[in-house]
Amino acid sequence: xxxxxxxxxxxxxxxxxxxxxxxxxxxxxxxxxxxxxxxxxxxxxxxxxxxxxxxxxxxxxxxxxxxxxxxxxxxxxxxxxxxxxxxxxxxxxxxxxxxxxxxxxxxxxxxxxxxxxxxxxxxxxxxxxxxxxxxxxxxxxxxxxxxxxxxxxxxxxxxxxxxxxxxxxxxxxxxxxxxxxxxxxxxxxxxxxxxxxxxxxxxxxxxxxxxxxxxxxxxxxxxxxxxxxxxxxxxxxxxxxxxxxxxxxx
Amino acid sequence: xxxxxxxxxxxxxxxxxxxxxxxxxxxxxxxxxxxxxxxxxxxxxxxxxxxxxxxxxxxxxxxxxxxxxxxxxxxxxxxxxxxxxxxxxxxxxxxxxxxxxxxxxxxxxxxxxxxxxxxxxxxxxxxxxxxxxxxxxxxxxxxxxxxxxxxxxxxxxxxxxxxxxxxxxxxxxxxxxxxxxxxxxxxxxxxxxxxxxxxxxxxx
Numbered sequence: 001x002x003x004x005x006x007x008x009x010x011x012x013x014x015x016x017x018x019x020x021x022x023x024x025x026x027x028x029x030x031x032x033x034x035x036x037x038x039x040x041x042x043x044x045x046x047x048x049x050x051x052x053x054x055x056x057x058x059x060x061x062x063x064x065x066x067x068x069x070x071x072x073x074x075x076x077x078x079x080x081x082x083x084x085x086x087x088x089x090x091x092x093x094x095x096x097x098x099x100x101x102x103x104x105x106x107x108x109x110x111x112x113x114x115x116x117x118x119x120x121x122x123x124x125x126x127x128x129x130x131x132x133x134x135x136x137x138x139x140x141x142x143x144x145x146x147x148x149x150x151x152x153x154x155x156x157x158x159x160x161x162x163x164x165x166x167x168x169x170x171x172x173x174x175x176x177x178x179x180x181x182x183x184x185x186x187x188x189x190x191x192x193x194x195x196x197x198x199x200x201x202x203x204x205x206x207x208x209x210x211x212x213x214x215x216x217x218x219x220x221x222x223x224x225x226x227x228x229x230x231x232x233x234x235x236x237x238x239x240x241x242x243x244x245x246x247x248x249x250x
Numbered sequence: 251x252x253x254x255x256x257x258x259x260x261x262x263x264x265x266x267x268x269x270x271x272x273x274x275x276x277x278x279x280x281x282x283x284x285x286x287x288x289x290x291x292x293x294x295x296x297x298x299x300x301x302x303x304x305x306x307x308x309x310x311x312x313x314x315x316x317x318x319x320x321x322x323x324x325x326x327x328x329x330x331x332x333x334x335x336x337x338x339x340x341x342x343x344x345x346x347x348x349x350x351x352x353x354x355x356x357x358x359x360x361x362x363x364x365x366x367x368x369x370x371x372x373x374x375x376x377x378x379x380x381x382x383x384x385x386x387x388x389x390x391x392x393x394x395x396x397x398x399x400x401x402x403x404x405x406x407x408x409x410x411x412x413x414x415x416x417x418x419x420x421x422x423x424x425x426x427x428x429x430x431x432x433x434x435x436x437x438x439x440x441x442x443x444x445x446x447x448x449x450x451x452x453x454x
Contacts, residue, residue: 140276198270
């Protein structure tokens, strides 16, 4: 198992509570949908990059900041150019927009996946006295997203060996075959991962009704309170700006 | 695979949702949502295909849903899947999110009516479940001006105008119909695939 893929925060500067990270994730969702101004998304993305640095993922932060910068530049150039053919313009605009507005969501998802151990996640939400039936599916959901990507890559490579290459042309010409050749192996391998996961949780005694204790210490620290305050501030600010922009448009 | 059988059948008489079932539901939720998002993102570039997404998602995702409910065999699997779906995909507009959860509850009730044994009910429940694909569009039906403003900001004026032109009064009914047709095709594919692959391997 690739440890970097599944989250550790050993060399982080500050420990951020999993609940704060979850709030950041929800906040990014609200951001992208409630406000549709560029400014808010940029502020939020920059904040996310800073949090990544704080969590000890300097390279991820640098890479994503650079990518964001390139996309912003592209957007700026596009907005000012009028001469380009409209179809290409539409396509590139759409791509850059999907990137821009998807950026906070993807980044905050990565933050949860890359810097949180599952045990921390479970401990934090159990401290909130949420029912186990709610916590486990959510924890597994986040744990499983990278696995899906991994299995997908594996299946794609394996199928390429057999001369089955996934491409838009293939999907249009043979939709039935694509589903069968890509989805079924992925489901098969995912199911075996799920079974291993289930066996592991059994071994850890998750199936009992007794309240579990945990090695992980979960506590809201000063950093968490500051982050939450900043977060709420940004969301309120940008949604107001977003609505103001809408008022101007009407 | 046959060896694993004693491990993965939790006993169909066991009514209580165990931790293992929760894990299956969460993990299938992850697969479902990844596949759904990939499909929507690929299609979403073109306005007319964006409107048609309930159809395509129904076709592709039916297998995942069927496998999930067949594997868990208890009350709750479809509901958890539906809640994960609602929170991730239609949280932009709260009424839409509640409608999506409602669709999941209805699907769960259909399964309950079949007592988690009837094969027909498993298949029919997806027809209900796939109605949640319409829910992300509720924003477009009830909150039109905001949606158009958002689409203009996101994709530019031409895209927004073409979506707006398509979004007339009959659109909700069209999309519900599309969702049903997509689910129907998907369910037919799913039952064939499950019979061909998963039953032989002893997975369901």
